[in-house]
Amino acid sequence: MTDLGPVAWPPTPIRTERLVLRESEPRDRATFVELFASPEVHTYLGGPRSRDELEHEMPEAPGRWPGSFVVDLGGAMIGQILLRRATGHSRPAAAGKADLGYLFLPRAWGFGYAAEACAAALDWLADALPGEPVVLTTQSANVGSMRLAAKLGFTEVERFEAWDAEQWLGMRSPVPPSG
Numbered sequence: 306m307t308d309l310g311p312v313a314w315p316p317t318p319i320r321t322e323r324l325v326l327r328e329s330e331p332r333d334r335a336t337f338v339e340l341f342a343s344p345e346v347h348t349y350l351g352g353p354r355s356r357d358e359l360e361h362e363m364p365e366a367p368g369r370w371p372g373s374f375v376v377d378l379g380g381a382m383i384g385q386i387l388l389r390r391a392t393g394h395s396r397p398a399a400a401g402k403a404d405l406g407y408l409f410l411p412r413a414w415g416f417g418y419a420a421e422a423c424a425a426a427l428d429w430l431a432d433a434l435p436g437e438p439v440v441l442t443t444q445s446a447n448v449g450s451m452r453l454a455a456k457l458g459f460t461e462v463e464r465f466e467a468w469d470a471e472q473w474l475g476m477r478s479p480v481p482p483s484g
Contacts, residue, residue: 306475309371309372309388309389309390309403309430309433309434312371312372312433312434313325313433314328314370314371314372315328315371316429316433319425319426319429321421321424321425322421322424322457323378323418324373324376324377324378324418324419324421324422324425325376325377326375326376326377326386326422326425326426326429327374327377328373328374329366329368329373329375329376330375331365331366331368332380332382333366333367333368333375334363334364334365334366334367336381336382336383336410337359337367337368337382337385338356338359338363338383339361339410340384340408340409340410341353341354341359341408342354342355342356342359343410343411345411346408346409346410346411348442348447349443349446349447349470350448351400351468352458364441367456368385368387370385372388372389373386373387373388374386374387374388374422374426376409376418376422378413378418383406383409383410383412383413383418384407384409384410384413384418384419384422385407385408385409386405386406386407386422386423386426387404387405387406387407387408388403388404388405388406388418388426388430388439389403389404389406390402390403390404391403391404391440396442396462396463396465396474397431398440398462398463398474398476399440399442399462399474399476400465402428402437402438402439402476403425403434403437403438403439403440404439404440404442405426405427405439405440405441405457405477406441406443407419407422407423407453410442414449418436419453420453420456420457423453423483424455424457425475427439427457429455431479435479436479437479438476438477438478438479439459439476439477440459440462440474440475440476440477441457441459441474441475441476441477442452442472442473443472443473444470444471444472445464445471445472445473446470446471447471451473454473454475458477459475459476460475460476460479461473461474461475462474462476463476463477
């Protein structure tokens with residue numbers, strides 16, 4: 306996966322009803338470690354990384370590249386939205402398209418924050434790269450992620466086996482310009 310290419314970065318923070326999507330800052334480092342070391346967060350992502358390894362390897366301001374948003378609630382990071390170019394993807398239908406990913410701390414689950422933040426990031430992408438289709442891949446066993454994909458307008462392209470589990474690949478077609 307690589308960044309999205311020629312987009313203005315960092316964007317002005319994106320404000321939703323309850324959240325702010327912004328660039329990573331040094332104050333987010335501890336939350337990134339918590340996010341990447343969480344067994345619950347990584348249930349469908351191959352398992353967590355070691356907290357010691359993360360503390361040693363993580364830069365001062367993690368995730369600082371075009372398409373990586375910190376999701377902020379009340380001044381504190383609760384998750385990350387990732388929009389990146391799907392290069393080297395094992396599925397031809399996804400290759401070269403924008404790919405949406407997201408991680409949220411378990412304490413932020415069940416409040417609609419992921420849907421709110423992902424919708425805002427997709428709106429930003431539609432303005433930054435008009436006409437860009439977006440793909441999303443998740444394990445079909447991840448019921449919450451499957452529900453979110455449907456809510457965001459992703460439709461199934463295919464299912465395939467990878468990492469010893471059935472994966473679901475969905476696509477969200479670009480919204481035609483109005484007018």
